[in-house]
Amino acid sequence: MEFLAYLISGVSLGSVYAIIALGYTMVYGIAKMLNFAHGDVIMVGGYVSFLAVQNLGLPVLPSVLLSMAVCTVLGIVIEALAYRPLRSAAPLAVLITAIGVSNLLQNAALLIWKAAPRVYTPVVSGSVQLFDGQLKISYISLLTISACLVIMLALMVFTGKTKLGKAMRACSEDRGAAELMGINVNATISLTFAIGSGLAAIAGVLLCSFSGTLMPTTGSMPGIKAFTAAVFGGIGSIPGAFLGGLLLGVIEAMAQAYITTSLANSIVFLVLIVVLLVRPAGLLGKYVPEKV
Numbered sequence: 477m478e479f480l481a482y483l484i485s486g487v488s489l490g491s492v493y494a495i496i497a498l499g500y501t502m503v504y505g506i507a508k509m510l511n512f513a514h515g516d517v518i519m520v521g522g523y524v525s526f527l528a529v530q531n532l533g534l535p536v537l538p539s540v541l542l543s544m545a546v547c548t549v550l551g552i553v554i555e556a557l558a559y560r561p562l563r564s565a566a567p568l569a570v571l572i573t574a575i576g577v578s579n580l581l582q583n584a585a586l587l588i589w590k591a592a593p594r595v596y597t598p599v600v601s602g603s604v605q606l607f608d609g610q611l612k613i614s615y616i617s618l619l620t621i622s623a624c625l626v627i628m629l630a631l632m633v634f635t636g637k638t639k640l641g642k643a644m645r646a647c648s649e650d651r652g653a654a655e656l657m658g659i660n661v662n663a664t665i666s667l668t669f670a671i672g673s674g675l676a677a678i679a680g681v682l683l684c685s686f687s688g689t690l691m692p693t694t695g696s697m698p699g700i701k702a703f704t705a706a707v708f709g710g711i712g713s714i715p716g717a718f719l720g721g722l723l724l725g726v727i728e729a730m731a732q733a734y735i736t737t738s739l740a741n742s743i744v745f746l747v748l749i750v751v752l753l754v755r756p757a758g759l760l761g762k763y764v765p766e767k768v
Contacts, residue, residue, distance in 0.1 A: 477610045480734045483726065488617035490725020491624035496702030497709070497717035498631060499672035505712035506644045506668040509559055512574040515582035517554075517673050517701015519596040521546060521547045521680030522690045523589055526596055534600045543677040552666050559669075578636065585692035594662065598685035610722075620682045627675065628718045631733025645666060697741075701728075704748050710761025721761060 496518060500515055503511045520544045528539035549759050562570050600615040633643035646654040647664050655661050678694075678725045683698055696713025701724060731740040751759065 477607065478578060481611055482729050484613055484617060486726035487722055488620045488638060489686065489729060490722040492679055492683050493702045494624050494718045494721025494726050495627055495675055495707045496698060496704040497721045498627060499675040499719040500703050500706040501714060502668050502672045506648050507518055507665045509570055510574060513554060513577040513581060514676055515695035516578050517547050517550060517676040518671050518680040518683065518695035519585060519692060520550060520581065521677030522684040525681050526594060526690055527600030537595060540681050544674045547673040547677035548670045552595040555666055555669040566746045575617045582692050589692065590640055591692060594690040596684040596688055599681060616685050623678065623682065628714060633716050653737065678742065704745065707758055708748050708751060710758030713760045716760035
């Protein structure tokens, strides 16, 4: 039963990583940008939902919707002010800008909300007991896994069946050709950032519910791990981000349970290195040769 409990814990943690990784992979797949400020948008989402409940007295669902709205607007503003002027710049310039935006959000959070950790009340409490009480599964774990599955399926339907989703795929394939076909590339990329940031808000609420704490650095390490999960599964692939997040969470949970907590992060990144040595494009990624 212990193994099953650790496995469920790993899958629920991996579901949070997967939701964050889906935001990464959406932005990279469409805009070909690595938005390292994504982890800090998660933190902002956590604070907005926390303050909405504590200070405004809103119920859980409206607080989550408010968090999504704020993070969506934040994502659009970040894209318009920080990334759009660098659309044709070298990748290194975009990367440095992303790190700068990340530091800006963290320091702004420190000034506004201070460094002291806040106790975050989970959006749902309680657990279901199986096998005569030998196995307990928290409702937050079930909610997290369910939310991850619904989000992944919704994104796959959106990008594969809708007009806006097809516009995103066209921009991903050839931005110049998409513009010639009448697609508004700037609006499409802004929409991608909006979706990714909205997902970050959901991930922030679930992550804080999982850990029980909230601080300005809350999104830093989960953001890095989620980016690792996106690369692990094949960045740019929605199923790849989902699979990578789940595997990363399970590996981390098993490493903490059966090896040592202090080396869990090192083991996660070691597995990533091994996988990329065997499959450089990730588990579900496809190698596309560059045409000259």
